[in-house]
Amino acid sequence: MTILVTGGAGFIGSNFILDWLSSRDERVINLDKLTYAGNIDNLRDVAQNGLHVLAQGDIGDRKLTDWLLALHRPRAVIHFAAESHVDRSIHGPGDFIQTNIVGTYNLLESVRAYWSELAGGEKNAFRFIHVSTDEVYGSLGDEDPAFTESKTYEPNSPYSASKAASDHLVRAWHHTYGLPVLTTNCSNNYGPYQFPEKLIPLVITNALSGKALPIYGDGMNVRDWLYVGDHCSAIREVLANGRIGETYNIGGWNEMPNIEIVRTICRILDRLRPDPDGPYERLISFVTDRPGHDRRYAIDARKVERELGWRPAETFATGIEKTVSWYLDNPEWVERVRTGDYREWVDRNYSQR
Ligand code: NAD
Ligand code: DAU
Numbered sequence: 001m002t003i004l005v006t007g008g009a010g011f012i013g014s015n016f017i018l019d020w021l022s023s024r025d026e027r028v029i030n031l032d033k034l035t036y037a038g039n040i041d042n043l044r045d046v047a048q049n050g051l052h053v054l055a056q057g058d059i060g061d062r063k064l065t066d067w068l069l070a071l072h073r074p075r076a077v078i079h080f081a082a083e084s085h086v087d088r089s090i091h092g093p094g095d096f097i098q099t100n101i102v103g104t105y106n107l108l109e110s111v112r113a114y115w116s117e118l119a120g121g122e123k124n125a126f127r128f129i130h131v132s133t134d135e136v137y138g139s140l141g142d143e144d145p146a147f148t149e150s151k152t153y154e155p156n157s158p159y160s161a162s163k164a165a166s167d168h169l170v171r172a173w174h175h176t177y178g179l180p181v182l183t184t185n186c187s188n189n190y191g192p193y194q195f196p197e198k199l200i201p202l203v204i205t206n207a208l209s210g211k212a213l214p215i216y217g218d219g220m221n222v223r224d225w226l227y228v229g230d231h232c233s234a235i236r237e238v239l240a241n242g243r244i245g246e247t248y249n250i251g252g253w254n255e256m257p258n259i260e261i262v263r264t265i266c267r268i269l270d271r272l273r274p275d276p277d278g279p280y281e282r283l284i285s286f287v288t289d290r291p292g293h294d295r296r297y298a299i300d301a302r303k304v305e306r307e308l309g310w311r312p313a314e315t316f317a318t319g320i321e322k323t324v325s326w327y328l329d330n331p332e333w334v335e336r337v338r339t340g341d342y343r344e345w346v347d348r349n350y351s352q353r
Helices: 013-024 039-044 062-072 086-092 094-115 119-127 158-177 198-208 229-243 260-271 302-308 316-329 333-338 340-350
Strands: 002-006 027-032 052-056 075-081 127-133 181-186 211-217 222-224 247-250 253-256 284-287
Touching: 002 013, 002 052, 002 062, 002 316, 013 027, 013 039, 013 229, 027 062, 027 086, 027 158, 039 052, 039 333, 062 094, 075 094, 075 229, 086 094, 086 158, 094 127, 094 158, 127 158, 127 229, 158 181, 181 222, 181 229, 198 211, 198 260, 198 316, 211 222, 211 260, 229 302, 260 284, 260 316, 316 333
Parallel strands: 002 027, 002 075, 027 052, 075 127, 127 181, 181 247, 211 284
Antiparallel strands: 222 253
């Protein structure tokens, strides 16, 4: 048996593959373009494992996706590949349109052609899992109820608009062609192997090098934080037992304002790696806000709990402690990702703020 994962060298995809191969003997074909966000270092623990096969390439390359499907005959596709950073989508939306929308369209067409030729049992068992985001639902006010699966789509950034478009394509390919799809809409993930352009790894790695901890606006934007291992267990559950054509919201029941996240990280670092120059909070710096910055996201994850019995295992306290410890224990990984490209991005995003 085989599954095909797209974007498996990125943050969530690599955590998913590592978790998958730690508990089962099922082959994983990993189609990843290895953009700036894809990192084969994330997969070094399975480098010698013959069950992991990396295929470097683009989800938008129809010849390649047709060939991979015909050759490996997966029983499921788990689609993580995307351009994923909101700030980069503001600076340059083109790649987001190309990968998240056109690439997903190509993948759907390729998978549809493959699936329609499968024999009865294999065809019935086949699944396409589309990994999406809570950002498609837009921004909540302080008193608004958390996002349910029936919330209207109101994407506000080029990133979230491109993910919303991909969700609609996936839905239509089910409704029109019967493709057995399931979509997950998840809140902010954090954990090992996250590229330090996102808030939590940026703050940890900047603090350790004595750099400013940039907080957009007033720091009171709220996100619902989910440990990446919990996201991966939810996806496994949706793959195994989810209902075809359904969407499942996945969240951590962990709403927190950004300033509180940053202060928590500073306190953990003060304990685990005290800085002789003083508490890390001294490095906090309020900077110009992100254009169109969504104020609050919150996920109502009762459907996935009710139907599939899934709940997150980690609290924010346990998850963030593991995450900070991982970054402290893996300085070489951090060093290798902070290359010239990364420095160029930091300069582009932060120097004018
Ligand atoms: P990431 O940016 O860390 O990784 C994306 C991966 O996709 C990289 O390995 C990259 O090389 C690959 N990729 C990009 N374009 C590609 C293309 N055209 N063809 C093949 N591979 C390509 O992203 P992530 O944080 O791991 O997110 C994974 C998925 O989960 C995305 O679809 C994202 O929208 C979604 N998501 C992320 C979060 C989060 O908090 N990180 C939350 C909810 C949903
Ligand atoms: O909600 C799910 C989404 O979470 C995913 O779909 C995206 O792929 C993922 O990148 C993430 O989007 P956010 O924009 O919420 O994540 P980010 O880590 O970029 O920012 C988290 C919050 O922190 C947000 O309110 C902006 C703020 N922030 C971010 C950075 C990078 C800062 O205050 N300073 C920063 O330097």
